Amino acid sequence: MVLGIISAMSEELELLLKEMDIERTDKKANMEFNYGTLWGKKVVAVVCGIGKVNAAVCTQILISEYKASKIVNVGVAGGIGAEIVPGDLVIANNLVQHDMDTTAFGDKHGQVPRLDTFDFKCDEELVSLAKNVCSNITKHKSFVGRIVTGDQFVANVNKIRWFHEEFNALACEMEGGSIAHVCYLNHVPFVVIRSISDNANTGAHMDYEKFIPIAVENSTNILKGMVLAMK
Ligand code: ADE
DSSP: OOEEEEESSHHHHHHHHHHSEEEEEEEETTEEEEEEEETTEEEEEEEOOSSHHHHHHHHHHHHHTTOOSEEEEEEEEEEOSTTOOTTOEEEEEEEEETTOOOGGGTOOTTOOTTOSOSSEEOOHHHHHHHHHHHHTOTTSOEEEEEEEEOSSOOOOHHHHHHIIIIIOEEEEESSHHHHHHHHHHHTOOEEEEEEEEEOSSTTHHHHHHHHHHHHHHHHHHHHHHHHHHOO
């Protein structure tokens, strides 16, 4: 089993890479793939950069070149709805790309045209593993539900209302839906776990900077719990 760990930003993998016994670091597609052992498991940990294209390229390399058999994506997200506040955790059970729009052909917003699924479902075992681990992090609440992805940092109340009404989403971010899409095409189990860094409202960028360290601590703790519990 080789576990692929993807994060969009270098801050998020910094602590984890310090704990990892790195055998080699390969540069591919302008990304550094760190191959080695982490808490007793073979992993490849990589910072993919921001946005759907970076995330998709990275995921395909993990699958094709490193034979990753499971993929976990950790990072930050904007919270949707009043109950979800910065610091909280959202585990996706499915993802949709909110910026995919072929409604002119009669498709629903988010539908990848001519694909046999609307949403990309996370692996049930990985979701329940993540749920167990997150429930031990008592400092923050955790939620399970849909995450929406698009190439936009959202700082607009109307847009988050639309995410709620159209997709019933709990959080929005910029990579998970494309990682999910690539895993779906390759039949590789995956899960996306995000720490809420902002409420995706008009002050989104202000909360964002403040909550990055909390998100980093969350991601590292969650990954540790999950990797240790994995067979
Ligand atoms: N990641 C963290 N906050 C976000 C936001 N408001 N929109 C998109 N991606 C995010």
